[in-house]
Amino acid sequence: MEISTKHNHIVRVSKKRQKISKVFIHGFVILFGIVMLYPLLWMVASSFKNPSEIFSSVSFYPSKWTIDNYVQGWAGVSGYTFDSFFVNTLIIVTLAIIGNIIACSMAAYAFAKLEFKFKSVMFALMLLTLMLPFHVTVIPQYIMFNYLDWINTYYPLILPKFFATEGFFVFLMVQFMKGIPNELVEAAEIDGCGRIKTYWYLILPLSVPALVTTMIFTFIWTWNDFFGQLLYISDLKLFTVALGLRMFLDSAGESAWGPMFAMSTLSLIPLFIVFVFFQRYLIEGITTGGLKG
Amino acid sequence: MGKFKSFWKDNWIGYLFLAPWMIGLVTLTAIPMGASLYFSFTNYDMFSAPTWIGLDNYTQLFSDEKWLESVRVTLIYVLIGVPLQLTFALFIATLLNKGISGLSLYRAIYYVPSLFGGSVAIAILWRQIFGGNGLINNLLSNIGIEGTNWISNPNTALYTLIVLMIWQFGASMVIFLAGLKQVPIELYESAKMDGASPWKQFSKITLPLITPVVFFNLVMGIIGAFQAFTPAYIVSGGTGGPLNSTLFYTLYLYQKGFTQFSMGYASAMAWFLLLAIAIATAIIFATSKKWVYYQG
Known part of the structure; x- marks a missing residue:
């Protein structure tokens, strides 16, 4: 009996640990994915910006949307x-x-x-x-x-x-x-x-x-x-x-x-x-x- | 004659289906290969007949400083870029293989750079990002660092192209993921029972079992990297500059063959490239017995 509850306890702890590590993995993979895609997304967003804004800002959103570039x-x-x-x-x-x-x-x-x-x-x-x-x-x-x-x-x-x-x-x-x-x-x-x-x-x-x-x-x-x-x-x-x-x-x-x-x-x-x-x-x-x- | 007839009778249908490929093999591969080998021993500018100069093109290569520089640049690109790209690919693939949900979405996101990476559009983007007023320097200035113009600085230009190669690790990652799926899950379970740390599990179970995939990715990556062209051409505006620091081998070959029309010299360069790729592949194959582990 005792052994089995101990075993259950270990399983529960390791399950919990696994859950935490999975959250970490999700967080890391998402963050790193954003870094990877940032240049692309930034290019798409910048294509709607005024040309002067492309150089001056790293921000994602155009302050004023324009299709002039297109x-x-x-x-x-x-x-x-x-x-x-x-x-x-x-x-x-x-x-x-x-x-x-x-x-x-x-x-x-x-x-x-x-x-x-x-x-x-x-x-x-x-x-x-x-x-x-x-x-x-x-x-x-x-x-x-x-x-x-x-x-x-x-x-x-x-x-x-x-x-x-x-x-x-x-x-x-x-x-x-x-x-x-x-x-x-x-x-x-x-x-x-x-x-x-x-x-x-x-x-x-x-x-x-x-x-x-x-x-x-x-x-x-x-x-x-x-x-x-x-x-x-x-x-x-x-x-x-x-x-x-x-x-x-x-x-x-x-x-x-x-x-x-x-x-x-x-x-x-x-x-x-x-x-x-x-x-x-x-x-x-x-x-x-x-x-x- | 009779022999030929019976050969034809037995085999015609196979050769019928193979005909387009065989015509291509002869006219677009075999004959051109013979011709370029011949040109490599001649002085040929396309406008007058080739003149035989023996091994001169090959010996000239080694006193051509620009050529030596292109070899150096390409070797750095291959030797730093490929291992780093594979390291990233394997690292992310291992994380994604931990049984997390949303795997196919993550895989798709990481694959996108590989899909786009070879295009002119991305090379143009790279030129802006790493330019003097580019995205990177704008980001750096936010934290008080003033960056150089990465593209026009001969010390950094090549590394922007290496970053571009690493950025495209997604395709190798997909191959690694497929390989990781083949590793029996019981192995990890029994290792966990024995209290093996995650790093131990990776280095003692995962890595040995996927060495065949590493091998494949390494060979393909090296063959591909030796032949890279578009990013260097676009980022340097076709020059291979600044100071030849992005003069990829293929870019120099293009300049020699198709802007200066030194067809003989460019052919010699092409054969040297073939030799280099063959040697690199042979070395990997020869050492593979030592580090590639085949099951069963």
């Missing part, structure tokens, strides 16, 4: 406005997504469900390309695209996706498709489906989660891409959001933080929307494929 920022530079930058970026992103979905799923189906000679060699090659810094290919690619007269077009940014050059997605889909039971594939074949039909009617519909993850990451990476766009696009007409922001920074300099914050905020909104609606797929992509944001 109006001025949206007007862009030299007659090219952010409508065109956003539309251009969306075109590139959409086509990149289509390319990645088609080409990567085809390659992944071959690796995951088909038998052919040299498959393991090919798969090893695919894994090797994952590690390859793109700098060793970018110079000849630039020369090639220049030779084809594709500088100042979107081909260099889009076409590679139709050839599954982003091996991460192939890898992600292979992992996923391997989980589709072979019995299902065999049943489809007994029902008279050829390999192509199996891919289209069975594998693709069942792989939707992996396809969505690929879509999301292609969206984020293409939206955030800067190097490729900087390299291939110099015509203002074709400018993307990233290039528009950078040009804005160069031309207006430090004098225009207000409009710059306004446009920076707008440029992050699409990413944020994707994040809010597809968080589950994002987390899944990070944990299974090691894809980073």
Whole structure:
């Protein structure tokens, strides 16, 4: 009897201690989270401030709300406005997504469900390309695209996706498709489906989660891409959001933080929307494929 | 001929599905790699034919002070930034793994910087925050400290970029969290029975069991950090300044290849980068037997 009450007492004390430590953890994690997000929140709030206030105050709330920064920022530079930058970026992103979905799923189906000679060699090659810094290919690619007269077009940014050059997605889909039971594939074949039909009617519909993850990451990476766009696009007409922001920074300099914050905020909104609606797929992509944001 | 025909008959369907990837592998990876290896032994400006100069580009690297500086800057960025980023990621992940409620909300909040961090918008924000009249100095002046212009001071500029990398620890944290979930809870329970302190539990149970995840994050983090470009380009306005203090390796490569059109030299730089990444990865792999613990 005595032992059991003592034991209960210990359990109760440790439960209490656990509760206290949990409160501490909550407090710390919340505080640290606020510190982390403060720069972002401050930028969003500052985009509604008068420019002079951005420098003078650390306070969060604008003393007087204004959307002037948005109006001025949206007007862009030299007659090219952010409508065109956003539309251009969306075109590139959409086509990149289509390319990645088609080409990567085809390659992944071959690796995951088909038998052919040299498959393991090919798969090893695919894994090797994952590690390859793109700098060793970018110079000849630039020369090639220049030779084809594709500088100042979107081909260099889009076409590679139709050839599954982003091996991460192939890898992600292979992992996923391997989980589709072979019995299902065999049943489809007994029902008279050829390999192509199996891919289209069975594998693709069942792989939707992996396809969505690929879509999301292609969206984020293409939206955030800067190097490729900087390299291939110099015509203002074709400018993307990233290039528009950078040009804005160069031309207006430090004098225009207000409009710059306004446009920076707008440029992050699409990413944020994707994040809010597809968080589950994002987390899944990070944990299974090691894809980073 | 007959052999080829039967090979094709057995394997055509696999290669049909693999065709786009294979075309990409050959035309966008293999041939360009061969070409850039060749260019790295030549003097080539894109406008006249390349001329063979043997190993000159490679030997020149070591007497190019700007290149040496870019190597130094990049090494500091990688060697300080990556371990710190992983430390933060693991620390917060461990806290979140204590069975507290609201885990997915916290995880989302900490992930947001990783989502945005690579963008031009955030690099612009960073330039303001750490500028002379920026947010940081305004905060500091409230407590009576007068800060420097962190961005234009060659002693601090690089560290603002390291802070930016650390700020994006969320993606690694998510991976750590997934790893921590795999650690059997019974281990902690029996350790608690034996009176092990939280630190003991962490260092004797948690850390050894998630070394495979540390390993993965370390390799990916190093490969990524060696190739960082956007923040340095935007924060320094493309120059790598002040005094080359933010001249990331890739930024110098960009300047050499695409503003000075020294394609041969830039190709040599690219191959050196590949070599550096391969060596760094090989070292981590080689030492991993000593510190990575695989269950079963």
